Amino acid sequence: MTTRGHLLVFLLTVVSVLFIVRMVRRNQLPSRYALLWLSVAVVIAFLGTFPGILDRASSWLGIAYAPGTFFLGAITLLLLIVVHFSWELSRLDAKTRLLAEELAVLRADPPPDRQGLAQAPEDRTVDR
Amino acid sequence: MSRPEALVRDDVTPALASLPMSARTLVILPALNEEQALAGVLRELARECPELDVLVVDDGSTDGTSEVARAHGVPVAVLPFNLGVGGALQTGFRYALAHGYGRAIQFDADGQHDPTQVPTLLAALDEGADLVIGSRFAAPDADSEYDVGRMRGGAMGILRVAVRLLSGRRFSDTSSGFRAFSAPLLSFYAAEYPNEFLGDTVEALLLACQAGFKVVEVPVTMRVRAAGTPSTKNVRLAYHYLRVLLSLLSRAPVRRRNRAAMRP
Numbered sequence: 001m002t003t004r005g006h007l008l009v010f011l012l013t014v015v016s017v018l019f020i021v022r023m024v025r026r027n028q029l030p031s032r033y034a035l036l037w038l039s040v041a042v043v044i045a046f047l048g049t050f051p052g053i054l055d056r057a058s059s060w061l062g063i064a065y066a067p068g069t070f071f072l073g074a075i076t077l078l079l080l081i082v083v084h085f086s087w088e089l090s091r092l093d094a095k096t097r098l099l100a101e102e103l104a105v106l107r108a109d110p111p112p113d114r115q116g117l118a119q120a121p122e123d124r125t126v127d128r
Numbered sequence: 129m130s131r132p133e134a135l136v137r138d139d140v141t142p143a144l145a146s147l148p149m150s151a152r153t154l155v156i157l158p159a160l161n162e163e164q165a166l167a168g169v170l171r172e173l174a175r176e177c178p179e180l181d182v183l184v185v186d187d188g189s190t191d192g193t194s195e196v197a198r199a200h201g202v203p204v205a206v207l208p209f210n211l212g213v214g215g216a217l218q219t220g221f222r223y224a225l226a227h228g229y230g231r232a233i234q235f236d237a238d239g240q241h242d243p244t245q246v247p248t249l250l251a252a253l254d255e256g257a258d259l260v261i262g263s264r265f266a267a268p269d270a271d272s273e274y275d276v277g278r279m280r281g282g283a284m285g286i287l288r289v290a291v292r293l294l295s296g297r298r299f300s301d302t303s304s305g306f307r308a309f310s311a312p313l314l315s316f317y318a319a320e321y322p323n324e325f326l327g328d329t330v331e332a333l334l335l336a337c338q339a340g341f342k343v344v345e346v347p348v349t350m351r352v353r354a355a356g357t358p359s360t361k362n363v364r365l366a367y368h369y370l371r372v373l374l375s376l377l378s379r380a381p382v383r384r385r386n387r388a389a390m391r392p
Binding site for chain 2: 097101102107108109110112
């Protein structure tokens with residue numbers, strides 16, 4: 001990679017890390033997700049600094065084009081994360097529904113009192 | 129005879145006592161923007177089935193659905209946003225459970241169900257069923273005055289076959305929304321009920337079958353909608369149809385496992 005390429009990777013990594021740290025500081029991102037994205041940033045920075053690692057990994061995996069290895073890893077990781085989010089989203093959806101239903105039940109008027117046995121027809125109409 | 133006279137003679141006004149909740153039946157009406165049809169349905173229910181309690185579940189309506197229900201003195205459970213028929217029904221089940229109802233009926237707010245046929249469903253519950261489905265096509269003569277159209281009829285046919293393969297039973301009307309539920313099924317459904325469109329009927333039916341509840345069908349006739357628009361458009365219907373078929377597939381392995389476990 002050229003010096004300019006290295007600089008680009010370095011800048012992108014620094015900006016991403018700063019962005020994530022800022023979100024954590026503002027309480028907009030829970031620390032578990034921050035940890036995930038920060039480790040991604042660290043791995044990218046590492047590969048950017050030592051491109052030889054990627055080349056060696058590629059030849060070991062039998063991939064002729066080294067960046068292909070990077071994209072394979074990146075796409076796989078992103079896919080897993082998106083699937084995880086789908087799962088978490090459906091969990092949240094289920095919980096939200098439950099809350100909405102419980103709220104509706106709690107706010108609903110109670111059932112009317114109903115007199116038992118054979119009730120006179122006149123009383124029924126008054127009842128309504 | 130040791131029975132009190134009030135039980136035997138109709139012309140004597142008996143000593144009135146509060147009816148125990150377990151002896152009462154709740155009619156659940158999931159309603160989305162049904163202010164036009166709802167009043168007629170509530171009046172008809174009060175006239176034909178005065179002994180039944182009614183709960184309108186307002187599924188995020190933007191019109192006066194809740195006001196119409198309150199004007200008729202009927203309790204309303206207002207959902208803060210639209211959940212679909214499944215969510216609205218489950219709200220009804222939770223209400224029934226919270227107040228100790230002995231059984232419940234699912235009834236359409238748009239006027240396509242006939243209140244005079246409610247006793248038919250309740251009678252089947254009394255005979256020991258847990259889930260009673262009012263079927264448009266179960267009548268022996270199968271006149272099926274209710275014409276659903278060829279496309280829809282074909283789609284419903286495939287669903288029927290899928291349900292037969294998965295439940296091992298034959299149902300003539302898997303998508304009917306005219307149903308009655310026993311107390312044990314109410315608590316089962318209050319905890320878990322399919323919430324997506326179409327799932328509320330077909331998937332719920334399979335859930336009950338797989339959990340070992342007794343499911344029966346009784347023939348009913350249905351009317352054309354009194355007012356309001358059909359709940360969905362064709363493209364959405366097709367999407368949900370495919371989704372339900374997929375969700376039925378996801379239920380298949382569970383059954384196989386059960387069957388394997390039953391083997392000696």
